[in-house]
Amino acid sequence: MDSDALRREADAFCRYLVDAPPPDALIERYVRANDVLLTEAPSPGDQAVIDFACAHPRSIAMLDAGTALSGKAPLFRKKLLVMMAIVETTPAFVGQTEPRNASLPGLAARLGLSAARMAVNVAAGLALSTAIARRRRG
Amino acid sequence: MAEVDVIVVGSGPSAVNAAYPLVEAGLRVTMLDVGNRDTTYEETIPEGPFSELRRTDEQQHRYLLGESFEGIAFGHAGAGAQLTPPRQYVARDAERLLPIVSGSFFPLQSLAEGGLGGGWGAGSPQFCEADLDGFPIRLTDLQPHYEAVAARIGISGAHDDLVPFLGDLQAMQPAVAIDSNGESILRRYQKRRAAANQAGLFLGHPRLAMLSQPLRGRSPTRYWDMDFWSDAGKSIYRPRWTVDELRGFPGFRFVGRRLVQSFTETADGGVIVAARDLDSGRIEELRARAVVLAAGTLGTARIVLRSFQLYGRRIPLVCNPHTYVAMLNANSLGKDARDARHSMAQLCVVHAPDGAQRRFTVGHVYSYRSLLLFRLMKYSPLPFREGMEMLRLLSPSFSVLILQHEDRPSPDKYCALARAGDGGEDRLEVEYALSPSDRAQHDAVETAVLRGLLRLRCVTLRRLHEGNAASTHFAGTFPMSEAPARDDDLTTDKHGRLRRARNVYIADGSVFPSLPSKGLTFTMMANADRIGCHLRTVLRPGSR
Numbered sequence: 001m002d003s004d005a006l007r008r009e010a011d012a013f014c015r016y017l018v019d020a021p022p023p024d025a026l027i028e029r030y031v032r033a034n035d036v037l038l039t040e041a042p043s044p045g046d047q048a049v050i051d052f053a054c055a056h057p058r059s060i061a062m063l064d065a066g067t068a069l070s071g072k073a074p075l076f077r078k079k080l081l082v083m084m085a086i087v088e089t090t091p092a093f094v095g096q097t098e099p100r101n102a103s104l105p106g107l108a109a110r111l112g113l114s115a116a117r118m119a120v121n122v123a124a125g126l127a128l129s130t131a132i133a134r135r136r137r138g
Numbered sequence: 139m140a141e142v143d144v145i146v147v148g149s150g151p152s153a154v155n156a157a158y159p160l161v162e163a164g165l166r167v168t169m170l171d172v173g174n175r176d177t178t179y180e181e182t183i184p185e186g187p188f189s190e191l192r193r194t195d196e197q198q199h200r201y202l203l204g205e206s207f208e209g210i211a212f213g214h215a216g217a218g219a220q221l222t223p224p225r226q227y228v229a230r231d232a233e234r235l236l237p238i239v240s241g242s243f244f245p246l247q248s249l250a251e252g253g254l255g256g257g258w259g260a261g262s263p264q265f266c267e268a269d270l271d272g273f274p275i276r277l278t279d280l281q282p283h284y285e286a287v288a289a290r291i292g293i294s295g296a297h298d299d300l301v302p303f304l305g306d307l308q309a310m311q312p313a314v315a316i317d318s319n320g321e322s323i324l325r326r327y328q329k330r331r332a333a334a335n336q337a338g339l340f341l342g343h344p345r346l347a348m349l350s351q352p353l354r355g356r357s358p359t360r361y362w363d364m365d366f367w368s369d370a371g372k373s374i375y376r377p378r379w380t381v382d383e384l385r386g387f388p389g390f391r392f393v394g395r396r397l398v399q400s401f402t403e404t405a406d407g408g409v410i411v412a413a414r415d416l417d418s419g420r421i422e423e424l425r426a427r428a429v430v431l432a433a434g435t436l437g438t439a440r441i442v443l444r445s446f447q448l449y450g451r452r453i454p455l456v457c458n459p460h461t462y463v464a465m466l467n468a469n470s471l472g473k474d475a476r477d478a479r480h481s482m483a484q485l486c487v488v489h490a491p492d493g494a495q496r497r498f499t500v501g502h503v504y505s506y507r508s509l510l511l512f513r514l515m516k517y518s519p520l521p522f523r524e525g526m527e528m529l530r531l532l533s534p535s536f537s538v539l540i541l542q543h544e545d546r547p548s549p550d551k552y553c554a555l556a557r558a559g560d561g562g563e564d565r566l567e568v569e570y571a572l573s574p575s576d577r578a579q580h581d582a583v584e585t586a587v588l589r590g591l592l593r594l595r596c597v598t599l600r601r602l603h604e605g606n607a608a609s610t611h612f613a614g615t616f617p618m619s620e621a622p623a624r625d626d627d628l629t630t631d632k633h634g635r636l637r638r639a640r641n642v643y644i645a646d647g648s649v650f651p652s653l654p655s656k657g658l659t660f661t662m663m664a665n666a667d668r669i670g671c672h673l674r675t676v677l678r679p680g681s682r
């Protein structure tokens with residue numbers, strides 16, 4: 001796949017996961033991982049979601065939530081997983097990825113917040129991915 | 139052709155423990171093995187605790203994800219799920235050189251120095267009398283060899299509620315410490331012990347081939363949580379440590395890069411072993427007074443069937459069915475988790491409604507720490523950002539229960555050798571199917587165990603059956619029996635001697651007629667030591 005496109009993906013996905021741009025080394029690692037692991041050609045549906053995500057990075061949270069539930073766009077999710085693996089093994093991001101302790105009330109509050117955000121994103125994401133699919137077909 | 143006393147095939151847990159008493163008695167022993175080693179990662183992993191390396195080592199991706207990102211690999215992980223990139227050498231070349239044809243059985247095999255023992259989980263319970271039902275040996279036959287192997291490899295454990303189920307050892311080291319997640323479950327169990335026991339549930343420390351005290355130049359565990367990645371300190375037993383010890387004896391020779399093909403017996407009682415040199419492609423012949431086959435159950439099956447040209451002949455195969463259960467341990471929610479921990483099983487769970495006199499079910503509880511969160515996300519239907527946040531909060535309270543069920547031979551579980559058509563390797567064809575009544579029985583046991591654990595506040599999230607071969611506990615192909623030999627009898631006598639041959643012994647899982655619900659490896663090592671001790675008295679009368 002075109003490595004400029006992969007670099008754009010790396011930038012967008014890293015910002016989505018940890019709110020920070022990836023250092024150059026991480027971008028190169030992401031490109032290499034894609035070359036090794038994700039050799040299959042994307043389905044048109046997958047490609048449309050990936051293109052939309054890179055063009056509108058703010059939509060990634062919604063698309064991720066929508067496709068997690070619908071199971072559509074499996075390549076998009078594999079790419080997010082690759083970036084998560086890369087981010088998780090980078091010391092600069094350890095504060096955002098390592099297991100954390102929390103008191104019971106803190107745990108309940110954080111889980112509640114995540115669940116609420118997720119619910120909103122799932123609803124928006126399902127609508128958005130349907131719209132992307134419709135636009136591609138029509 | 140020069141002759142040695144014994145050729146041992148393989149260098150896994152069974153091979154090295156069969157070789158040890160022979161070599162120690164001064165016999166000349168040659169070990170033939172492919173002997174793959176990790177040439178990529180061993181040197182790149184710094185020494186230090188996992189949590190510290192995560193924070194400081196810029197190169198961690200090289201071993202945590204792998205140089206070719208093999209640690210991320212998509213698709214079915216199966217039995218290799220525990221094999222992190224630094225452990226994957228254990229399975230290298232096996233698919234190519236030991237091909238399996240099956241629609242129902244996808245085993246992990248090894249051509250490594252140390253065999254599958256290079257990546258095993260070190261769970262080391264003893265068999266008890268009920269487990270040996272159908273074996274021609276009793277616990278008293280094995281006990282001295284459990285002690286000898288425990289002193290050689292190091293077994294740690296506790297004298298707790300599980301002694302009637304896991305056995306007792308004089309040579310046992312004190313138990314290694316349980317992590318905070320496991321501790322909270324054990325505390326809960328201790329408070330509700332009477333009710334749990336009445337329901338047939340018992341909990342305690344696992345028996346582990348992991349050191350809590352120094353042994354033979356190896357260090358006790360440092361609680362660095364690096365056990366899935368590195369062998370620094372050598373606290374977990376790997377058969378390679380015994381190969382290194384054996385190399386110090388003058389009578390021992392390790393010959394690597396040899397794929398053993400077959401054996402033939404000569405009129406004067408010797409045995410000739412044919413092995414392919416994997417570098418030159420040439421077949422070499424070596425001669426010995428006796429041969430010990432310990433190429434792993436499936437590897438040994440190939441060699442025996444090929445030696446007797448028994449292509450197409452079906453032989454039995456057993457393998458513990460495994461169930462993985464992801465659980466949330468509510469006892470540890472909201473509590474701080476300690477970083478200092480080891481990575482192996484934290485607790486052992488026994489379900490024994492009829493006590494230790496009847497067969498019972500054993501499981502091990504792991505915590506989920508050093509295998510990284512992204513692996514969990516592979517199986518999760520959550521979006522990554524929120525999923526990661528939730529896993530960060532909940533993973534210190536995750537537990538994974540691995541339950542294994544007993545297995546007995548049946549006409550639906552067998553393997554047979556098929557001749558290679560194209561100059562390639564002979565293929566082992568395997569069929570393995572559990573009966574509906576087996577499945578119903580497993581389901582009933584699992585339901586009872588999970589109900590018991592729920593009372594200890596461990597909530598089941600998901601039950602997973604990873605496929606028939608997931609346990610990698612293979613056995614039963616050339617079972618030991620008391621039965622008198624028939625001409626074509628592919629069984630072994632109580633000393634592991636193949637009845638169809640005079641001086642060919644089998645020391646791996648092949649000789650176990652059935653498998654109780656326990657890891658077989660410690661018992662296999664004890665049995666291999668027993669066979670080695672017997673063989674040295676045959677070859678050197680007067681030695682004990």
Ligand SMILES: Cc1cc2nc3c(=O)[nH]c(=O)nc-3n(C[C@H](O)[C@H](O)[C@H](O)COP(=O)(O)OP(=O)(O)OC[C@H]3O[C@@H](n4cnc5c(N)ncnc54)[C@H](O)[C@@H]3O)c2cc1C
Nearest residue numbers: 148149150152249253254259260261398433434437657659
């Ligand atoms: C991830 C994992 C976790 C495990 N955890 C546990 C556990 O906690 N407890 C437990 O009891 N068991 C466990 N096991 C199973 C355990 O590793 C095996 O039971 C054990 O290694 C089998 O030992 P073996 O000596 O019979 O054969 P193997 O370990 O399979 O070794 C076979 C040896 O034979 C050699 N060989 C094979 N064919 C040939 C040939 N034709 N010519 C020359 N050499 C050959 C190989 O190179 C190798 O050295 C685990 C296994 C895995 C993979």
